[in-house]
Amino acid sequence: MTGRQPRIDYVTKDYEGFKQGMLNQIPLLLPDWTDRGESDFGVVLVELVAYVADILSYYQDRVANEAFLPTATQRRSVTELLRLIGYQIDPGLAASAVIHVDVSADHDVDAAQLPFQVRTAGRPGEANVRFEVTRAFNLRQLNNRISLAAVAALPGGATAVELPPDAHRLAPGDEIYLEEQAQGAPRPRRSPLLTVTTIRRLANGDDEVSWLPPLPQPFTPAVTSLRGNNVTATHGATVTDEPVFVADGTSGQRFALARTPVTHLLGKENTGRRRSRPELEIRVDGAPWQQVESLFASGPADQHYATEIDENDVLTVVFGTGARGSVPPAGAEVRARYRVGLGVVGNVGAEALTVPTALAEVTAVTNPFPSEGGADRESTAEAKIAGPGSVIAQERAVTLEDYRLLAEGLAGVGKAKARVGLRGGYKVVQVVIAPENPNTVPPPPPSAELRATVARHLESRMPVNRMAGVEVLDPVYVPIDITVEAHLRAEAGQSQVIEQVRLLLNGLLAFPAQDFGRPVRAGDVFSALFPVPGLEFVLLRRFGRRDRPATDAATLADIPIGENELAFAGTIVVVPVGGVR
Incomplete structure (x- = not known):
C-alpha cells in the first residue's frame, strides 16, 4: 500500500474511542467526505460499527478475564477452571438433628417404612423444612420417658444409673439424654446427648445403665427423667419419581x-x-x-x-x-x-420438628436439641482460595499453612490457625479452630466432637517423627467495644444515620471479616463510615478490648489481637451530634 498509513490506536476499547478513531481516518482516506453531521448516512454507519466494536471489545475482555482464576467472576468459569485441577466446588452440607419419638406401643421401623420423615409445623408464607431417617430403627414404649425419681443422686460427672429391669428397654449403643423439668421453669433443662455403653445386671436385680460422656452438671432426680427412643435424622426429602434415563x-x-x-x-x-x-x-x-x-x-x-x-x-x-x-x-x-435439601436453612431450633410420618404407634416427635451442621454451598470467592489450596496441601500436613488449610477444609470449621507448641517437653502442632457459620454473639466454642475429628484428620496426614502430635484448641473470643461520636449534617436524620453506622461497625467485626491474629485498626473504622450519607465526621471516644482498661481518646491506636484470638463486636455505642431528631 502506498501513501500515508493510517495510525491505529490499539488501546481503544469503548464506543467513543472507536467512533473518534474512525472519524479521524476520514480526512486521510476519504478527503472529499466533509459532512460530519449526525444525519449523514456515512456517520450513521460509523456509529453502528463503533457500537458493534464496543460490544465485541467487552466480550474480548470478559473472555480474557474468565480464562484465569484470579480475574474470573462467573461461577461457571470458576467451576470449570477448578475442575481442571480436580477440585469440585463444595455443594454444601445438610443439617442433622436428633429426633425423639414417643410411641403408644413397641414398633420396629423397617426398610418398607423408610424414609421416616419429620418436618417443621411451618408458618404462613414459610416453606416446611423436612428431615428424614433413612436407616431402620426400633422404638420401645418404656423408653419414652423413664423416671429417675428413685435414684439417690445425679451429680456432675456421673456415668451410670441403676434402673429396675422392667422400667426400660434400653440397649448398648442407644442414644439418650436426661431432662429436668423444675417446677415453674418455662422450659426443661437437658443434658447433652449420651450414648449407652453397657448394661450390667447387679446383685440386687437392678440394671446398671452406663453412658458416655459424663454428665457435665448435676441433675435433681425427683424432677428428672431419662429419654430414649432417639434417632438421627438429616435434612432432605427423598425423590422417588425421577424420570428413567435409557x-x-x-x-x-x-x-x-x-x-x-x-x-x-x-x-x-x-x-x-x-x-x-x-x-x-x-x-x-x-x-x-x-x-x-x-x-x-x-x-x-x-x-x-x-x-x-x-x-x-x-x-x-x-x-x-x-x-x-x-x-x-x-x-x-x-x-x-x-x-x-441442604444448607443453613436446615439449622432449625430445638423443638421445631414436630410433624411426623403417619404411623399408628407414633404419638409425638420433637428435636430436643437444635439441628446443626447445615452449610450453604461454597461461594465463588471461597472456591478461588480453597481450590489452589487443595493442590498446595496435597492432603499432607507438612507446613503450618498445610495444617490450616486442611483444618478449614473440614465440615464445621470456619477458621483455623496453626502454630508450634509444647506438650510434655515435646513439640506439637497446636491448631486453634472456630466453628463454621456462627449465628450467636459471642460465637460458640467448637464441640468436643469437632475437635476430635480435626485432630484425627490432621494426625493421619502429618509426617512421621516430625511432631509429637496435634492439639486442637478453643479460640479466645475478644469483644471489641466501640463508642463513636457521630457529627451529622444539619438536614440528616439521626435515627437513619445511627442505624447505618451501627450496621457498618457490626459488619466490620463480623465473623467473616475477622481472622486469628488480625488487629482491629482504627483506620478501618473511619474507612467504613466515610460513605455514610449525612455523616460529616466521626470521633472515636472508646476503641478497645473489653478485657483491658479504656484507652484515652487522644491516643487511640490499633487493637492488637493474639494469634489464638478472634475479635467480635462487643458494645457498640453511637452518640449523635447535630442532625434532625
Whole structure:
C-alpha cells in the first residue's frame, strides 16, 4: 500500500474511542467526505460499527478475564477452571438433628417404612423444612420417658444409673439424654446427648445403665427423667419419581438430575478433596452401581459412576468410557433415587420438628436439641482460595499453612490457625479452630466432637517423627467495644444515620471479616463510615478490648489481637451530634 498509513490506536476499547478513531481516518482516506453531521448516512454507519466494536471489545475482555482464576467472576468459569485441577466446588452440607419419638406401643421401623420423615409445623408464607431417617430403627414404649425419681443422686460427672429391669428397654449403643423439668421453669433443662455403653445386671436385680460422656452438671432426680427412643435424622426429602434415563451404549454417557440441590452428607472419613458425598443411588437394570470420586482409577469392568455439579447446583451423573469404568449397555434403564435439601436453612431450633410420618404407634416427635451442621454451598470467592489450596496441601500436613488449610477444609470449621507448641517437653502442632457459620454473639466454642475429628484428620496426614502430635484448641473470643461520636449534617436524620453506622461497625467485626491474629485498626473504622450519607465526621471516644482498661481518646491506636484470638463486636455505642431528631 502506498501513501500515508493510517495510525491505529490499539488501546481503544469503548464506543467513543472507536467512533473518534474512525472519524479521524476520514480526512486521510476519504478527503472529499466533509459532512460530519449526525444525519449523514456515512456517520450513521460509523456509529453502528463503533457500537458493534464496543460490544465485541467487552466480550474480548470478559473472555480474557474468565480464562484465569484470579480475574474470573462467573461461577461457571470458576467451576470449570477448578475442575481442571480436580477440585469440585463444595455443594454444601445438610443439617442433622436428633429426633425423639414417643410411641403408644413397641414398633420396629423397617426398610418398607423408610424414609421416616419429620418436618417443621411451618408458618404462613414459610416453606416446611423436612428431615428424614433413612436407616431402620426400633422404638420401645418404656423408653419414652423413664423416671429417675428413685435414684439417690445425679451429680456432675456421673456415668451410670441403676434402673429396675422392667422400667426400660434400653440397649448398648442407644442414644439418650436426661431432662429436668423444675417446677415453674418455662422450659426443661437437658443434658447433652449420651450414648449407652453397657448394661450390667447387679446383685440386687437392678440394671446398671452406663453412658458416655459424663454428665457435665448435676441433675435433681425427683424432677428428672431419662429419654430414649432417639434417632438421627438429616435434612432432605427423598425423590422417588425421577424420570428413567435409557442408556444408548455410547462412551461417557451422562444425565442430569431434575431437582436441586441434592442432599450432601459428610462422609465418615474425609480423605478426598470433597468433604461430602451426595445422597444418591444409581441402579442400571436394577443392579446398584458404585459412586467414585473419579473414574480415573476405574477398570473396564467396574460398574462405577462419578458426579459433577455445575454453577446452578445441577448434579450430573457421568458413566465410564469402557477403558475407565463400565459403559451401561444400550436400552438399559437407569434409575436414580436421591434426596434434595441442604444448607443453613436446615439449622432449625430445638423443638421445631414436630410433624411426623403417619404411623399408628407414633404419638409425638420433637428435636430436643437444635439441628446443626447445615452449610450453604461454597461461594465463588471461597472456591478461588480453597481450590489452589487443595493442590498446595496435597492432603499432607507438612507446613503450618498445610495444617490450616486442611483444618478449614473440614465440615464445621470456619477458621483455623496453626502454630508450634509444647506438650510434655515435646513439640506439637497446636491448631486453634472456630466453628463454621456462627449465628450467636459471642460465637460458640467448637464441640468436643469437632475437635476430635480435626485432630484425627490432621494426625493421619502429618509426617512421621516430625511432631509429637496435634492439639486442637478453643479460640479466645475478644469483644471489641466501640463508642463513636457521630457529627451529622444539619438536614440528616439521626435515627437513619445511627442505624447505618451501627450496621457498618457490626459488619466490620463480623465473623467473616475477622481472622486469628488480625488487629482491629482504627483506620478501618473511619474507612467504613466515610460513605455514610449525612455523616460529616466521626470521633472515636472508646476503641478497645473489653478485657483491658479504656484507652484515652487522644491516643487511640490499633487493637492488637493474639494469634489464638478472634475479635467480635462487643458494645457498640453511637452518640449523635447535630442532625434532625
